[in-house]
Amino acid sequence: MLRRAVAVEFEVTKELNKLLYSVETTYLNIVREVVEYAVVNNVLSATQLQRLFYHRYRQEYPSLNSQLTIQAIRQASEIAKSFMEERRKGLAYKPYPEVRSVSLRFTEKAWNYGKFIGSTAPVRLELSLLGGRRVVWLRLHKRFWQYWWRILNGEAELASTLIVKRRANKWYAIFVFELKPRVEEPESIVAFDINENTVAVGKIDLPSTVGKVVDWNRQYATPQLYMIRTDFGRLARRYERVRNAIIERLKPHFALPNGKYVNVTNTREYRKFVKRLRERDRKVGRVRQIANELTKTPAIIITEELGDNPQESMIEDVGKDELRHRIKQIPFKNIEKAIEDKALERGSKPFRVSSYRNSRVCPIHFVKLESTNDWHILQCPLGHLVDRDYASVTNMAWKLTPESWTKSVWWNMKREMNWRKHEDKSNPIIPHPIMQYIHAVLKTFKASEESPAVLARGNPMNHHRIQNEGGGEETSHTLSRQGGGQL
Structure with missing residues (x-):
């Protein structure tokens, strides 16, 4: 309950x-x-x-x-x-x-x-x-x-x-x-990835995707990709400057005879000033906004398996104290908990998939991405650029599908397996000729100028034809949003 x-x-x-x-x-x-x-x-x-x-x-x-x-x-x-x-x-x-x-x-x-x-x-x-x-x-x-x-x-x-x-x-x-938790038919598939200042979201609207429009060419059904700004990192940086200013202002009042200072953060005066900052209230408001946005309609909600304390694993190799502090202030588990709670109330179903290399694999060609000068933009060996946040949410949706061909290679869906041990090996259950055939098919049908990786559009596709198919203004708006997604 x-x-x-x-x-x-x-x-x-x-x-x-x-x-x-x-x-x-x-x-x-x-x-x-x-x-x-x-x-x-x-x-x-x-x-x-x-x-x-x-x-x-x-x-x-x-x-x-x-x-x-x-x-x-x-x-x-x-x-x-x-x-x-x-x-x-x-x-x-x-x-x-x-x-x-x-x-x-x-x-x-x-x-x-x-x-x-x-x-x-x-x-x-x-x-x-x-x-x-x-x-x-x-x-x-x-x-x-x-x-x-x-x-x-x-x-x-x-x-x-x-x-x-x-x-x-x-x-x-x-x-x-x-x-009582609601039981509803899912209307969309939503995958989200939590970052320092944004939440990347990939959404596939099921009524429009499984309709007559995609029947012409199901291969190029593209999810709607967008960002939700949270600014948790900027918020942590701002409040850190404010707290340091409060400490410097209170230091003269807590000086010791030997020239040193009492730990100001343990004093009642410091807690009284910090209490007025409302830092926690601002975070709670943004967490609830994210949960409400992702659960507006009944959906299959996909996210990464982060573990009990994701911040500790993220700051292991971070040397800068400021960056470590910002990562610690990102409420990963609170966002997950709020989304799961709101999902049960509105009839959505949350799922977790492995976090292994979601942002390092091309979601179109399933090859390892290469680095560029921009940390957020990666290069696919087959000749196009990919935003790593959008690649992450798209690959999460791939991992949820049991038919995904990625189960036959090093990208196994089992969470308990040793990933790096099997990275360069194939699955012995599936014969090697089958893998060669799948590779040839993917290489043949890769995205190009003649076959772009966007939603196929029929001819004619005017306003009145959309209305005859059961849409109207809302259907036209949904289709235009889905065709505008980028990787």
Whole structure:
């Protein structure tokens, strides 16, 4: 199941605002006391902590709902476990964590979950606050109604626990929707490759590719190739300059008598300035933009197998500290995770293929590319230039096809094999004469001026003929984009 959280603002009166503040203060006091006891005495089990503190807090705060007391103790247990784990890793040095804010957790017994989920258009809810239940009106928005429509269609469920949180003196109800993954027919094949400042994308639109247009000459169906600018490298370079400027400005305030300086990055003043930069928020926004772009329609999404920590393998042979830092700042795994999550929600299917020599082989003639003066442009021995990013995404799509002739040579699809050991050898399963025949066919039908590697166009191909084939303005636009792709 996929989970999506949607925050909805409360319509708060002065009386309701005072009640929510009172409940939050009581809830926070319970969490702080239980966390301190749990860390000092090494009691991390929520059941043991509830057995120790529940009756005490029920007598101390009789007007507080019992479910809120239980949830406060459980939340304190989670905070204590997280703190102890960080301290074992050497990332926490204080005797116990400082809890500055909490989110109130209302179980189905502490709010009107049954009535809310049974309503066609819920606009209010009831919360168990001090002295009884109070009606709270909601300022609902488009995103909430999108997921609520899925609940009415049976495609999603609403979690029974409601989270109430205060942010900038405004109160929000956070609803958690559990979505069922969609099953859709794929409309395109999308391969993407993540670079420092761009994401290279190769897209094949299945309705237009498998239609009547390509029946004339299927050999020259060309994918749509384009770039999505991310500028992760430029963003890292910019924020590095800003952080260095902050360090130089704070250095005089942390000078030692011997002339040296305290490590400014560990000070509270430095963290306060860096927090305002919103570097992480900018990265998250760009990651979500990429995921939304690649999953607009149900598709077969192809990417490379990067491993658990791709940055470490990429910086092994890099000597410059600035370049190493920029590579470390590229969120490879976050982009993959966001795309996979959004793909399940919209009916797409993600696949991973080997990353071996995707950008070093010509996707048209399947020969090793040669270097040029430009790092991004490579030379094919058969006489044309290839952009290595576009070659990478095209070769990824080749690797996904089980009929690909590349399975018979050194470009084997099995990930566990030793690539360099078999690079100059052929597959013994396929006879050598068959390989000679395939090589002769590929050499004969290679791209040239008489046979260009572009989408074949029939004659006539006017606007009215396209409409008769089931298209219109949209089909004409799609065909023009596909014919304009370059390698």
